[in-house]
Structure formats: C-alpha cells, structure tokens
Amino acid sequence: MFRKILIANRGEIACRIIKTARRLGVATVAVHSDVDAHALHVTLADQAVAIGGAAPKDSYLKGGAIIAAALETGAEAIHPGYGFLSENPDFVDAVQRAGLVFIGPSAKAIRAMGLKDAAKALMKQAGVPVVPGYHGANQDGAFLAEQAERIGYPVLIKAVAGGGGKGMRRVENAADFAEALRSARAEAANAFGNDAVLIEKYVSAPRHVEVQVFGDGRDAVHLFERDCSLQRRHQKVIEEAPAPGMTDEMRHAMGEAAVRAAKAIGYSGAGTIEFIVDGSEGLRPDRFWFMEMNTRLQVEHPVTEAVTGLDLVEWQLRVASGEPLPLRQEEIRLTGHAFEVRLYAEDVAAGFLPATGRLAHLAFPDHCRADTGVQSGDEISPWYDPMIAKIITHGPTRAIALSQLGRALDETQVAGTVTNLAFLSALARHRGFTRGEVDTGLIARDLASLMETPQNDRLESAMAAAAALHVAALPADPLTGFSLWSPLTRRITLETGADSIDVDLTMEGPQAARLRVVDQEFQAVCNGQNWTLARDVALKVVEADGLHVFAPGKTARFRRHDPLNRDASAGLGSDVTLAPMPGLVRAFFVIAGQEVQAGQPLCVLEAMKMEHMLKASRAGRVAEVFVREGAQIAAGDPLVQLAALEAGHG
Numbered sequence: 001m002f003r004k005i006l007i008a009n010r011g012e013i014a015c016r017i018i019k020t021a022r023r024l025g026v027a028t029v030a031v032h033s034d035v036d037a038h039a040l041h042v043t044l045a046d047q048a049v050a051i052g053g054a055a056p057k058d059s060y061l062k063g064g065a066i067i068a069a070a071l072e073t074g075a076e077a078i079h080p081g082y083g084f085l086s087e088n089p090d091f092v093d094a095v096q097r098a099g100l101v102f103i104g105p106s107a108k109a110i111r112a113m114g115l116k117d118a119a120k121a122l123m124k125q126a127g128v129p130v131v132p133g134y135h136g137a138n139q140d141g142a143f144l145a146e147q148a149e150r151i152g153y154p155v156l157i158k159a160v161a162g163g164g165g166k167g168m169r170r171v172e173n174a175a176d177f178a179e180a181l182r183s184a185r186a187e188a189a190n191a192f193g194n195d196a197v198l199i200e201k202y203v204s205a206p207r208h209v210e211v212q213v214f215g216d217g218r219d220a221v222h223l224f225e226r227d228c229s230l231q232r233r234h235q236k237v238i239e240e241a242p243a244p245g246m247t248d249e250m251r252h253a254m255g256e257a258a259v260r261a262a263k264a265i266g267y268s269g270a271g272t273i274e275f276i277v278d279g280s281e282g283l284r285p286d287r288f289w290f291m292e293m294n295t296r297l298q299v300e301h302p303v304t305e306a307v308t309g310l311d312l313v314e315w316q317l318r319v320a321s322g323e324p325l326p327l328r329q330e331e332i333r334l335t336g337h338a339f340e341v342r343l344y345a346e347d348v349a350a351g352f353l354p355a356t357g358r359l360a361h362l363a364f365p366d367h368c369r370a371d372t373g374v375q376s377g378d379e380i381s382p383w384y385d386p387m388i389a390k391i392i393t394h395g396p397t398r399a400i401a402l403s404q405l406g407r408a409l410d411e412t413q414v415a416g417t418v419t420n421l422a423f424l425s426a427l428a429r430h431r432g433f434t435r436g437e438v439d440t441g442l443i444a445r446d447l448a449s450l451m452e453t454p455q456n457d458r459l460e461s462a463m464a465a466a467a468a469l470h471v472a473a474l475p476a477d478p479l480t481g482f483s484l485w486s487p488l489t490r491r492i493t494l495e496t497g498a499d500s501i502d503v504d505l506t507m508e509g510p511q512a513a514r515l516r517v518v519d520q521e522f523q524a525v526c527n528g529q530n531w532t533l534a535r536d537v538a539l540k541v542v543e544a545d546g547l548h549v550f551a552p553g554k555t556a557r558f559r560r561h562d563p564l565n566r567d568a569s570a571g572l573g574s575d576v577t578l579a580p581m582p583g584l585v586r587a588f589f590v591i592a593g594q595e596v597q598a599g600q601p602l603c604v605l606e607a608m609k610m611e612h613m614l615k616a617s618r619a620g621r622v623a624e625v626f627v628r629e630g631a632q633i634a635a636g637d638p639l640v641q642l643a644a645l646e647a648g649h650g
C-alpha cells in the first residue's frame, strides 16, 4: 500500500477519498485553489499545497503544478477523483513519466473510451450490444440526415466527445433534423472543442442502468447495477441500486456484457459501463445497449458501496498499489437497497439556476450517509459545481430505503442559499417513483407537480412564531420573567422577503406565553432553560445572516424588522433585470426601445454546465441594455431596464 497519496480534486470527492486513505493508514496531500484555501478537503488532509487561482484552468486542471506538488511532498500516487483531470489520458502519461502512480485506468483505456463513436465501435467488436445508429466518420449534414431516416425517428444526436448531457439533441422528425444538428454541433464545439456527432436510435421508455466494474489489468468483476433513470436534462438527480424490477437473468446478461467490455480494454481500477434500456415491457435481456464507459470513480458510487458493503476507494488504492482484485465475482454480494440524491445550491423555481452563497448553517441527520465538501460558514462559489452534498440511505427493502431517504431530506438543514431540497423531497415521494416506475422522462413529465410547494398555513405560522420567540429572547429565569408581564403583549415584527409579519406575544406566567400569528395561536413554554413552542413538530431556529427556521421538509428565513432596511431595495427597482448568477452572456435578444411581453426571452446566460434563459418579468419597453453578448458578468449585475409602456399601448 502507498504511504502517501495526493488528491487532485476538491469538494466532497476529495474529502471522501481522504477518509478512506486515513482508515488505511495512508497519508494525504490536498491541492487547492486560492478560494479553497480554507476548504474542508484542505482541513482534512495531512498536508496541503496551493496550486493557483480560482478558475479550474488555473488550478485543478494544472497537471504540471499538481505533479510538482506530489513530487515535492513525497506522494507516491495521485487520485484524480471525478471531473477535472480524471479522464485526461495526457495527464495520466505525465504522472507516469514523473515516476508516480495514477490511481485509475491506463491512458490507453481512457483513450479507447474517450470518444463515444470509437468506444461504440470497440464494444461492437467485443460483442457488447450497442444502440443502433451511425457512429462513423462522415459528418456531412445531408448524409447524417439520411442516416437518421434509415435509423428511424425519433433519433438522438450526440457529441462524440460529449459528457454531462451536453451536445445532445433529441429529434422527433426529419423537418427538425437540420436545426438540431446545427445547435448540437455548436454546443459541442463550445464545450469540448470537437463538433463531431453520432446519430442514435432514441430508445423508447428509456431507462439508464449502469454497471459498476472493477479491473486489475488482468481480470475484471462487476459490482451489480445502478439505476440512474431519474434525470433532468440528461443529468442524474437520484440514483439507486439495485435497479427496480431487475431479474437475475437481466442482471447476469448486463454484468457479463460489462465485464466483457472492461476486459476488452484490459481495464484497471473503477469504471462504469452505462447502458440504455428499453423499459417499455419491463427489463428484458435483449433490450439493453452500451451507451458509454466512464473511466473513473462515479459520483453515485456510494449506492454500490451501500449494497455491497465494500469501499470502492479502498479497492482503487489496493489495485493501484499492485494488489489483485480483493474479491472474486462469486464473493461479491448484494444486500438491501440504496438511494443517493444530489443536493445542489440551485433555484428550482427559476429553472434550476445554479446558486451561490455563504452557508449560514448546514446539518444532516445522522441516520444517513452524507458526503459533503462544505460545512457551515463555507461559501458555495461560482467557480465550481454547486453540489452541496450527496445523501445516501440504505435499507433492507426499496420501500424502506426510500422512506429513509424522505426522512433524511426532511431533516437536512441548509441556510444561506436556495437548494433543490424540496424538489428532491417531492421526488422521493412521487407516486410512480415509489412504485419503481422509473424512466428518464419522469421528471420532465411531472415537473410542475414536483415543483409545487405544498401550502401549510399552520406550519408556516408556527415557523414565524418560533422566529418571534427567538427575537423576544425571553429570560429562562422565572424571577426576571416577571418583569416581562408588563406590557402584557408585545408585538414582534419580522420581515420575510418583501413582506412583513406581525407576531403578538403575550406572557401568561413566568414560564408560559401565547403567540398569535394572523389568525393562528401557539403556546410557548420554558423548560427552565429554553423557550420552545408547545407543539409536536420540532422547529429549530438558527440565527446567522437572518433567522432560519427549520421544520421537517421546510425552511423559512426571517429578518428582524429594521425600518431603514425596507426602503433600501427601492433603488433600481424591479424594472431592472439583474443577473441571478455569474456567467457568460451567450446571446441577447432585445435592443433598447423594443417592446416586450411578459415571459419574452431577454438573453441566454451560460453558467456552470448549462445555458439559462432569462425572461422579461412583465410587459414593457426596453429602456436600456447594460451588457453585450460575450460579456462575463457577476451575480447582481444589471442586464436590462424595462420602462412602462406608454399610455395607449395597454
């Protein structure tokens, strides 16, 4: 085993790798960018080396600086995590040239699987079923349109260098093909510097089922499947193992195909073979096809760890240090069921816009596994993936693991940024999902109902009452308490966004009070130390940049009333559309003087992995445009100003 390794990554995956290394007695070196100097992964590692600026290209993608840090600190091997340099064969070559071990597959294996077209050809040769389609070299538009016709609509256009769901377009009929091809190519050229595409049959009732494989360069085994069908825009949202409805026959067929794929390239380390499955008639051994191989540890590996009881990072370290595979195929067992959700700082209501912010408070229940790279007080910066944590539950059955997941989400507390927590909660309780009816279209179909925030006036009033009780700061000492009897009723005003809410607090004795919020009443009692609302649901109040009240599955934020504060927001007024996040202005659709309707697209902003459309909040006339196409902007920068329509225009 290695004595010391360097982790060329950040966030939750760096922290997760450090934990296993520590358990195995392996010392760790973290690398970090300037903005990550105090990040959790730096704190957890035995040593840390600063490698550059915030932008990934100035730090986490600087292979040379990372290798130099490893040599300087005496690390023997480099673990790349996922993302960043993990699937970069040139980096692997450089690591090896420096006399270090790359904890992952060979550069040759990564190259073989790097482009989807070449990987497909290779897999076909190895006897692994691949999706019917065209994955040849001819990139002529008319020729590709002919191929689409031959394959039969609907088809999927995919960037051969694609990843993260980018450069992909589903085309329903021939009339739409040319435009879809153009935009897929543009996106691919921009994201990957390679605009080559392939055409695939769009599988109906598609399910994404992938198989975890592990090789040691000589032999390979699989660690069963994960179902990642719950996706939004081709990106995974919830993953589980095993796949609902999986049969022994299908598992055997998929496992065999995956192992064949791994062996065909002499694979070493952890990898995933992704298959697309036609689930229109249940899971059938003749209805799955190879999509791509991810030659790294996958984001969702914890569900496999939960159902196998194995530590995949331990396996990575053992295999990379020269040991053979720790277990034979027949020794690997599957127990129970596991789920993972990806908790993101994102604004679901605003079209899942990535969000940033300082985490005033972050807490997870202890009955789940929470893999995170941040803690209370940390900043979710615009520089990196806005994932806050992965929450994983494991139970004896799917139903139990899923209800554990619902509960874990209810009890997760995040303050300081908007998150997709409520959305994940709604998903975990979705009827069809609960029954195991999954396909990649589920989220898009039911998006509206998944985004609804159930109204619960009683609970919302109780949360305001809890915040007011905190503001009142009643003394726990019964003697001082008496002084509060006069005046008998106090009014506490809280601010909630643009509105304010009045809570009337009446003392009813030294250790009892009554709070009135609109037309709801609550009793509060003092247990000798703390004042709490006398009701059965636990409400937690945290004061950090406002008052955050956490109830199961619900969070509310209040501010102490400050009469000066209310007018401050008037400034530019709501007529100015502000950038909701930092990003690049990809396209601008309006010019000064133009009349716009409510909801009319104003511009496209590119941030993180996605493009986001910003729309007019109301009808009006564009008074001023503040930015140009191609401009890099910060969150809160003004984009356009709308003026009212002149009288007569309605």
Ligand code: ADP
Binding pocket: 082, 083, 084, 163, 164, 165, 166, 191, 235, 236, 294, 297, 298, 299, 300, 385, 609
């Ligand atoms: P997985 O199947 O493991 O979820 P993804 O393709 O979604 O694989 O990517 C895994 C991780 O790799 C992401 O969380 C992200 O950090 C990184 N990543 C992948 N593609 C991109 C991309 N186009 N831009 C930025 N990061 C990416």
Ligand code: ADP
Binding pocket: 131, 156, 158, 162, 163, 164, 165, 166, 200, 201, 202, 203, 204, 206, 208, 231, 234, 235, 274, 276, 291, 292, 440
């Ligand atoms: P990426 O590299 O972006 O992860 P993939 O090839 O793995 O690209 O595809 C991403 C997702 O797109 C899949 O998980 C699946 O939901 C969908 N998808 C891919 N290929 C097909 C197909 N042939 N038919 C239907 N859906 C597909």
Ligand code: MG
Binding pocket: 164, 274, 292
């Ligand atoms: Mg994929």
